[in-house]
Amino acid sequence: MSIFIAIVAIVIVGVAFSIYQLSKQQNDITLEKGLNVSTFGVEDPKGQTSLTAKLWRLPESEETPKGVILVSHGFSANADSLQRYAANLAQAGYVVAAVSHQDLKGLRSGQLSNDPMVARQRHLKLLLENLYLNDANLKQLPVGILGYSLGGYAALTSTHFRALLDKQENYCASLSPGDNVLICNPRFSQRISALSAEPELTPTPSIPAKAIALFAPAYTELINLDKSADAPAIFLANGIKDEFISVGQMDDLARQHSYVKEHQELMEAGHYAYLPTCSWPFNYFIESCRDPIPIDRAQFQNTLIKNVINFFDDNLAIK
Numbered sequence: 001m002s003i004f005i006a007i008v009a010i011v012i013v014g015v016a017f018s019i020y021q022l023s024k025q026q027n028d029i030t031l032e033k034g035l036n037v038s039t040f041g042v043e044d045p046k047g048q049t050s051l052t053a054k055l056w057r058l059p060e061s062e063e064t065p066k067g068v069i070l071v072s073h074g075f076s077a078n079a080d081s082l083q084r085y086a087a088n089l090a091q092a093g094y095v096v097a098a099v100s101h102q103d104l105k106g107l108r109s110g111q112l113s114n115d116p117m118v119a120r121q122r123h124l125k126l127l128l129e130n131l132y133l134n135d136a137n138l139k140q141l142p143v144g145i146l147g148y149s150l151g152g153y154a155a156l157t158s159t160h161f162r163a164l165l166d167k168q169e170n171y172c173a174s175l176s177p178g179d180n181v182l183i184c185n186p187r188f189s190q191r192i193s194a195l196s197a198e199p200e201l202t203p204t205p206s207i208p209a210k211a212i213a214l215f216a217p218a219y220t221e222l223i224n225l226d227k228s229a230d231a232p233a234i235f236l237a238n239g240i241k242d243e244f245i246s247v248g249q250m251d252d253l254a255r256q257h258s259y260v261k262e263h264q265e266l267m268e269a270g271h272y273a274y275l276p277t278c279s280w281p282f283n284y285f286i287e288s289c290r291d292p293i294p295i296d297r298a299q300f301q302n303t304l305i306k307n308v309i310n311f312f313d314d315n316l317a318i319k
Contacts, residue, residue: 028276031087032056040134042099042126047106047114053099053127054079056090063093066317067142068131070124070207071098072151072158074275075116075218081275082148084298088305089146094312095138099127103150112194112201117165117219120154121203128207144211144232144316146308148274149244152217159209160231162224163202168192171221182244183221192222211235211316213308215274216245220253231259233315235308239269241292262311266304268295274304 035056042051057065069089073081079098086096101123106114113119124145132139147155157163169192172184182188195201213235234257238250247265254263266273270292277297278289291297 028083031084034058035087035090036060040130042123042130044119044122044126046122047109047111047119049102049106049109049114051099051102051123051126052079053097053130054086055095055097055131056086057095058090058093064318065095065138065141066093067095067144067210067312068128068138069094069096069144069146069312069316070127070155070209071096072120072124072145072147072154073098073101074149074151076103077275082146084276084301085146085305085308089309089312092309092313093317094144095131095141097127097131099123101154112198115191115195115201116150117153117163117191117195118201118203120150121158121206124154124158125206142210142316142318143207144213144312145207145209146213146215147217148215149218149271152214153219153223155209155212155214156217156220156223156225157203158205158207159212160205162205164222164224165192165202166196167222168196180221180246182218211312213237213311215304216242216250216271218245220249225253225257227257227259231257233261233311234259235262235264235311236260237264237266237304237307239266239271239273241269242271243292244271261315262307264304264307266300268293269300273297273300 036059038055040053042053044051071082071086078100082098086098090096101116101120103116106116106119145155145159168183168189175184209232211233215237216239236250236254238245238247240247254260272288273291273295275288278286283289
């Protein structure tokens with residue numbers, strides 16, 4: 001029995017250490033050299049949740065910021081998950097802020113108002129309001145959003161596009177069994193049914209963003225993407241080898257809507273190529289650390305970052 005307990009203890013310690021290392025390696029302080037970086041709390045009264053946010057910007061004495069960019073990470077990640085992009089955008093002259101959405105904690109709370117499909121939009125609005133509260137000058141700047149995976153859904157439905165959660169049932173009924181497991185699985189269906197029964201929870205666009213950068217945006221099938229007069233400019237990037245996001249649907253999105261100003265189909269990228277590189281041995285057994293074809297994530301991301309900065313400079317920045 002003592003041997004069994006020792007083995008269990010070792011496994012628990014190993015898992016805890018792995019989680020610690022994965023969270024630690026997401027934060028590379030060398031990327032933040034020369035920036036003013038701070039963390040702060042964002043209170044969400046409706047969700048009864050205290051969130052953690054992070055801010056990146058150049059020293060205020062250097063130059064007038066080009067704009068404010070909010071960052072929404074992928075499911076169950078945190079504010080540092082897209083640090084490379086946030087830090088580089090800040091180096092390029094933007095005020096960048098990200099909030100840790102606490103998706104898993106929200107789901108475990110049992111409150112529909114904390115479900116990621118409806119809570120994230122509220123988090124982004126609260127994040128922007130918090131920035132304005134601490135620096136009123138930021139209100140004069142144009143706003144953009146960078147969203148990855150579920151963060152892409154949050155970016156779209158926070159701005160000019162309405163969520164249509166009740167589309168899920170008919171959409172999945174039109175597919176063959178086993179298609180689109182991201183949306184058409186029983187547990188997700190139960191969540192959407194519960195949310196659809198409470199129409200007041202359906203997120204309403206509230207952030208007047210002028211430009212959005214999307215990396216492999218999830219759940220676009222549940223959004224009304226019809227063009228509106230004030231639709232923001234969109235940069236769309238998706239991997240040809242993405243295991244979760246339909247390449248065809250991303251192509252349709254780009255072809256059918258003129259507000260998609262730039263569409264990049266990334267030949268070697270899977271769904272997790274946008275995240276930090278994982279060290280050995282995590283790159284072998286952690287799903288988010290693996291790519292369909294081994295790639296140099298840092299090099300891949302550096303190229304993508306340059307294109308994203310150019311996009312925001314063209315479509316958002318104060319000249």
